[in-house]
Amino acid sequence: MADLLEDEVFERVVDVDGQGPLIEGQNDLASIDHDIGHIPFMSLKNTPKFWYGGTFIAFCVMQLLFLAITVLLWKGTGIWGLNVPVAWGFAIINFVWWIGIGHAGTLISAILFLLKQDWRMSIARFSEAMTLFAVACAGLFPLFHVGRPWLAWWLFPIPNTFGMWPQFRSPLLWDVFAVSTYATVSVLFWYTGLIPDVASLRDRANKKIPKFIYGVMALGWRGSARHWHRYEIAYLLLAGISTPLVVSVHSIVSLDFAVSVVPGWHTTIFPPYFVAGAIYAGFAMVLTIMIPVAKLYKVEHFFTKRHMNNMSKVMLVAGLVVAYGYLMEVFFGYYSGNEYERYMIMNRFSGPYNWGYWALILCNIAVPMALWSYKVRTSVWACWIVCQFISVGMWLERFVIVVMSLHREFLPSSWDAYMGTKWDWMMYIGTMGFFCVLCFLFMRTLPMIAIFEIKELHHKTNHHHDLDDH
């Protein structure tokens, strides 16, 4: 009887809708808890070397960020490559890049939850954390690019002595509300998901300080059925409101450009095109992180080929929508009959920055076509490399949109060139270091895969019902 049960269990785990297992190997609730939950408790000696090495390198790279910000505050935004007409450069490019990356986390947590896609469970926690870190990195750019960051509080409707209030018809202000809301809701969503897991860590902790800290974070969670009931309602509602939130935030970011009259910006395709681009870049970043982390921390049995396959498919769909967006932009340029729109497109093909445009087409359209192949989607190395191309491509897309439309606008006498200075690059690369440091700290202190969700998944696939009313 016992071995029949085991065979059945294997059958069920392997053959869940015939697409490969979501959790590999033999597990039970305790082993799942251990595989993920022991990582925060690793002693200094047992912590893997790559963690020390990685955190150190990321920390050094992060110093570039601090240096760049210090010089910026000291000398002003003149150290950047901004000029007239290209008055918006790397700051907005990097802001949109990071915010776009952040959107995958909410998509995975909220939208895939509503669509009952169980494969999201192993990646949801890390991608939610990644969203928070990406939004933190993104927020640095609008904050520091204003030139007088100590006056950034003017963006908020705070009563003041000069009787002024913000101007609510500007997308820049909508951005302030949208990104603030997004950051806040993401923190709340992430924290809510963490409560049961942190309670498990609290109960597993042997030493006083971790037990105390996790205990405070867990708020006294004890797995009570009454609490779970309200928890599930809250989680469903949060997922339900985060879904329109993620779509609206990047749409509002795209409106920063779309409500202007600049050729190449003033187009209604921007909101869906930006959202698809965000999904594209975000999934690429999640895969960039999860693939090495799952291998190094030996949790590949939770992050399987099926996950990579599904995520690559989502990336492919997003990439096709983005490709459609590029195609439509070219079409609008022609069909409008407007000389400025037509020139904008010709400038992209053959102007001084056309290397950027063609690199964009290569990175965002040509290379990711490899994802049509099942072998590429499920191959650790091939998939990871395609993700790097996509990340670079998405940065280039924002570069093409911002710089190429601004540097040659309506009046030829105003045309000029633009490139980021070393301070622009330093701040950008520094934020990557900052992001990595936050990721490493997260991996070390909190469960990077949602323990209770994996347990739920395991329970669902292995449960033998003999109760009538389910």
Next chain:
Amino acid sequence: MDHDDNKPAVFGVLAQFGDSDSLIKAARTARAAGYTRMDGHSPIPVHGLYEALGYKRSILAWIVGCGAIAGFCSAVVLQVFCSAIDGGAFGIDGYPLMVGGRPFISWPSFIPICFELTILFSAFSAVFGMIGLNGLPMPYHPTFNAEGFDRATLDKYFLCIESDDPHFDEADVTAFLGTLHPENVVPVPW
């Protein structure tokens, strides 16, 4: 004080089960036997357990709905006030600006922020409503004192019959729980 004489010796009695089905069956049996002050504990949400324990659906969704309405109303008030009030209502002035020939209450421009604040307030009410209704943070609870309860967040399922149940008698309840095939039955000290 007189109350201490009447206070039961234990908070309740806790039974440990190895899987969720046993817990649900046990909860139903206990309910059928007339116990009402009970709670189940599990490492994962167990569907059907909440109803088996006899509780009604939470009002959390209504709280979130109210939060959403509050968010929307605040956004409308904020934007209309800042963009259209120019006469010192209640001694405070807005700051109306003529932007692109739009009317002062240019409501299409106000939509994004109304949307965002609706979502923000809903999220706050969902999370803080859930935490508040659950009575959290509650770092101390007598069930934590029970032997073996730390496995409630690991892999075991528990049913606790509390002593403020009208039919509670420690020996009877312990015996009753024993008939439900648990792995273990322990008293829960205060």
